Amino acid sequence: MSWSAFRALVAVTWRERLLRPFFGVLLVVFCATHVSVALASEGLHDPVFLLVLAIGGGSVGKDVSSGVLPLLFTRPLVRTHYVLTKWFSLASAVAVLSTLTLLLEAAVLAHRGMGLPGRDVAAAVFGSVSSAFGTTSVLLFLSVLVSGYSDVLLWIGLGFLPTLAHKYVPQRVAEQWKMLLNPALDWDATFRGPSIGWFRLFSYLSTVTLCLCLAALAANRKELSYASG
Amino acid sequence: MPAAIQVDGLSKSYRRAKTPALTDLSVRIEEGEIFGLVGPNGAGKTTFMACLLGLLFPTRGKILIEGRAPDDLALRRVTGYLPERLQFDRWMTGRAFLDLHHCLAGLPEARRVSDVRAMLQRVGLEPAHWLTPIKKYSRGMLQRVGMAQALLGNPRFLFLDEPASGVDPSGVLAFRDILSDLKQRGVTIVLNSHQLDQLERVCDRVAYIEAGAIRHIENLRSTEVGRRVLLVRWLVTEATPPPDGVGGIASNVGATALEVAPGRARLAVADDAQAAALLRALSERGYPVIEAAPESGRLERLFRKEDLS
Numbered sequence: 389m390s391w392s393a394f395r396a397l398v399a400v401t402w403r404e405r406l407l408r409p410f411f412g413v414l415l416v417v418f419c420a421t422h423v424s425v426a427l428a429s430e431g432l433h434d435p436v437f438l439l440v441l442a443i444g445g446g447s448v449g450k451d452v453s454s455g456v457l458p459l460l461f462t463r464p465l466v467r468t469h470y471v472l473t474k475w476f477s478l479a480s481a482v483a484v485l486s487t488l489t490l491l492l493e494a495a496v497l498a499h500r501g502m503g504l505p506g507r508d509v510a511a512a513v514f515g516s517v518s519s520a521f522g523t524t525s526v527l528l529f530l531s532v533l534v535s536g537y538s539d540v541l542l543w544i545g546l547g548f549l550p551t552l553a554h555k556y557v558p559q560r561v562a563e564q565w566k567m568l569l570n571p572a573l574d575w576d577a578t579f580r581g582p583s584i585g586w587f588r589l590f591s592y593l594s595t596v597t598l599c600l601c602l603a604a605l606a607a608n609r610k611e612l613s614y615a616s617g
Numbered sequence: 618m619p620a621a622i623q624v625d626g627l628s629k630s631y632r633r634a635k636t637p638a639l640t641d642l643s644v645r646i647e648e649g650e651i652f653g654l655v656g657p658n659g660a661g662k663t664t665f666m667a668c669l670l671g672l673l674f675p676t677r678g679k680i681l682i683e684g685r686a687p688d689d690l691a692l693r694r695v696t697g698y699l700p701e702r703l704q705f706d707r708w709m710t711g712r713a714f715l716d717l718h719h720c721l722a723g724l725p726e727a728r729r730v731s732d733v734r735a736m737l738q739r740v741g742l743e744p745a746h747w748l749t750p751i752k753k754y755s756r757g758m759l760q761r762v763g764m765a766q767a768l769l770g771n772p773r774f775l776f777l778d779e780p781a782s783g784v785d786p787s788g789v790l791a792f793r794d795i796l797s798d799l800k801q802r803g804v805t806i807v808l809n810s811h812q813l814d815q816l817e818r819v820c821d822r823v824a825y826i827e828a829g830a831i832r833h834i835e836n837l838r839s840t841e842v843g844r845r846v847l848l849v850r851w852l853v854t855e856a857t858p859p860p861d862g863v864g865g866i867a868s869n870v871g872a873t874a875l876e877v878a879p880g881r882a883r884l885a886v887a888d889d890a891q892a893a894a895l896l897r898a899l900s901e902r903g904y905p906v907i908e909a910a911p912e913s914g915r916l917e918r919l920f921r922k923e924d925l926s
Contacts, residue, residue: 390723392720392726393720393721393723396716396717397721400706400709403708404706404708408708454704454706455700455702456704456706458667458670458672458700459698459700459766460721461672462670462671462698463718463722464690464691464693464721464722464723465690465721611673611674612667612672612673613664613673
């Protein structure tokens with residue numbers, strides 16, 4: 389994909405998700421609420437979880453259900469590139485917003501005399517950004533499989549599985565399942581312990597890579613038509 | 618000489634459907650040809666077009682366009698598509714939508730503004746609407762902007778699904794002019810439409826598709842026309858014999874009189890030679906023929922099952 393096409397797709401995705409009036413107002417209200425919660429709890433409150441669901445949901449599925457995708461795929465566009473561009477644009481949007489919210493929270497807390505060490509703020513931002521790219525990759529894979537915003541419902545449903553089957557699922561498996569659905573890096577656990585947490589790091593990277601590969605595979609096998617739909 | 622589009626034994630079945638959408642469909646479309654598709658709703662026309670575009674994968678059979686698979690990226694650089702159900706990013710303006718597709722088509726950025734402007738003018742979308750969000754467009758305006766995106770980059774293959782649907786008469790004329798211009802430039806066009814008169818005017822050949830199979834291909838450039846019903850009118854004067862004699866004259870040349878009234882008759886003929894013989898015989902027997910026209914168009918007859926062989 390050309391640099392120009394990449395930029396165009398990222399810009400369209402950002403505009404569609406962030407700059408529409410209704411969505412924009414909702415995001416401002418959401419971030420303001422988070423800052424208030426941070427003030428009340430006297431600590432940083434990571435907004436990434438809800439931002440991922442609000443912005444990262446329906447990444448490909450919405451384009452399928454709205455009928456935009458068949459027209460896009462008649463262009464000289466490698467489907468894998470399209471999927472990866474979608475992931476990057478949505479994850480980066482979530483990452484930027486969550487970072488800004490966290491920095492705002494830190495600034496407001498500092499203004500009220502409850503300042504946090506810079507290292508803690510950096511760790512929170514790093515965790516939030518890694519979670520943005522990680523969880524968006526999982527949602528992207530689900531979004532290629534189902535249409536509309538069903539990926540969000542599917543993701544929430546899958547998250548409840550270990551709770552529903554807690555009698556049969558060992559605690560360790562439930563934790564891994566949670567990490568699979570919400571891959572994120574903990575700055576302290578991964579890099580600042582007595583030794584680097586290689587398992588966490590590779591677990592995160594392998595989950596994200598696997599989800600992106602599966603999303604690309606599913607997109608390449610996907611049939612699209614106004615007749616079939 | 619290789620065909621522009623070669624389809625061999627194409628079959629397509631959907632997973633949950635009881636019957637296949639396309640069955641053993643074969644056709645050869647030449648370069649520069651305008652090839653029409655007609656048929657009842659659900660006949661498989663849109664499925665066929667989606668297979669040609671590489672959006673659906675054939676269950677069996679093969680499609681080659683210029684010797685390449687339909688999803689070949691090099692082929693997509695020279696392909697334009699106008700879908701039947703126009704679903705765009707509705708928050709975009711018409712111009713932004715074309716900018717995006719100009720970019721995705723891999724066309725030079727330096728030419729973007731001039732190309733987009735030229736294309737919007739070509740399809741007759743008024744400049745006042747260029748910066749209007751697509752969600753505020755009428756059906757006709759949507760078709761125009763859709764046609765404009767399909768024409769970006771001067772494609773050599775064009776797939777048009779109901780291009781003039783919802784377009785006003787001036788738009789229909791503009792689209793017909795565009796198709797004539799594309800034809801002169803040697804663009805190969807596959808055109809799916811229910812507007813039979815429009816197809817008759819622009820197409821070289823038209824395939825009648827029914828239940829997923831091509832039942833008949835009508836060559837509209839051929840002067841040979843088969844079985845049809847003629848509406849014949851003759852001048853009635855004091856010297857004109859009574860209409861009762863028309864039936865006998867028709868029988869003598871092998872034609873059939875379906876309905877006869879003073880000064881007019883509906884006559885079924887088998888071919889051009891029989892039509893010529895009938896009209897000559899009517900004139901010779903004292904019926905001064907002033908008009909003879911087919912009761913229905915050539916494509917209309919396909920739907921009436923008059924010409925299916």
